[in-house]
Amino acid sequence: FMAVALGTSLVVAVLFVYRMALSRTQAIMGILLFLCSRAFMDYATSGLENPLTNLLLLAFILVFVQTQWGTREVLLLSLIAGLGVLNRMDSLLLYAPALAYMVLSQFRLRTFALVLLGFMPFILWEIFSLVYYGALVPNTAFAKLGTGIPPSALAAQGFFYFLHTLVRDPATLPIIGLGLVSAFFLRSSKMIMLALGMALYMLYIIKIGGD
Numbered sequence: 001f002m003a004v005a006l007g008t009s010l011v012v013a014v015l016f017v018y019r020m021a022l023s024r025t026q027a028i029m030g031i032l033l034f035l036c037s038r039a040f041m042d043y044a045t046s047g048l049e050n051p052l053t054n055l056l057l058l059a060f061i062l063v064f065v066q067t068q069w070g071t072r073e074v075l076l077l078s079l080i081a082g083l084g085v086l087n088r089m090d091s092l093l094l095y096a097p098a099l100a101y102m103v104l105s106q107f108r109l110r111t112f113a114l115v116l117l118g119f120m121p122f123i124l125w126e127i128f129s130l131v132y133y134g135a136l137v138p139n140t141a142f143a144k145l146g147t148g149i150p151p152s153a154l155a156a157q158g159f160f161y162f163l164h165t166l167v168r169d170p171a172t173l174p175i176i177g178l179g180l181v182s183a184f185f186l187r188s189s190k191m192i193m194l195a196l197g198m199a200l201y202m203l204y205i206i207k208i209g210g211d
Contacts, residue, residue, distance in 0.1 A: 010044070016058050019066075038169035053091055056084040064098050065190050074111055077102060078118020086122040089137060093204055097196035101189065145208060154209035161210025176202070 017030035034040055043050040060080045067073050081095040103111055116123075126136050135142075147154075166173050176198065183195035205211075 013040075013054075016061070019062055033171070033175050036171040037175060039165070039172045049088060052087050053084065056080055056087065057091075057094065060084065060095065060098070061194060064102075064194070069102060069106060071110075071114065074102065074106070074114045075118050078115040079121075080118075082119035082122045085119070086125055089141070090201075090204065093200040094197040096200065098190070098193040101193045144211075147209075149209070151207070155206050157209040158206030161205065164210075 013031060013034040017027045017034070020030070044054075060077060063073060063077055063080065069077075078099070081092075081099055084095060085092045099115065103115060130136055162173065180195045180198055183191040
């Protein structure tokens with residue numbers, strides 16, 4: 001499983017850089033940035049959930065950025081995002097701004113129907129989970145989020161988590177920061193929506209106290 005997980009993450013990194021880079025130099029630099037991130041390399045071998053999240057995000061970004069949004073693209077983007085949320089529920093924050101932008105730019109009932117259809121695997125799982133387990137979220141979510149710790153204390157711990165990351169893994173946070181800033185310099189609405197998803201997830205990490 002470790003080999004499959006690592007292989008999936010590395011393939012994701014190479015494919016993403018290959019499709020998004022404008023030159024060979026950019027591609028090499030992009031791959032080096034992935035390899036410099038201790039978090040990326042560590043979580044690439046920590047089970048299949050994170051590599052699958054990476055793979056689905058790659059697919060979503062490539063379709064979102066490089067295509068016009070016809071019926072097929074809207075359905076495909078919704079399906080990828082739905083599978084991403086099915087794999088890891090909190091990843092919805094990464095997809096939400098881009099999905100909202102797509103829906104609002106094509107403000108039609110048909111678009112809402114396609115998004116709903118794309119999320120149908122997740123919706124069906126939630127129905128099964130509610131009937132079978134009696135809950136819509138996994139037990140791990142209750143254990144992790146229902147701690148009873150005051151929100152201010154959790155937020156403080158979230159900042160400490162970022163500081164610890166910066167000390168132990170000095171490449172990851174600056175790379176994320178460059179991604180956020182560069183999206184606005186590119187003046188691309190699509191890139192900005194993806195950056196907002198990143199920012200939402202970073203705020204979420206602070207809110208829950210890191211990890």
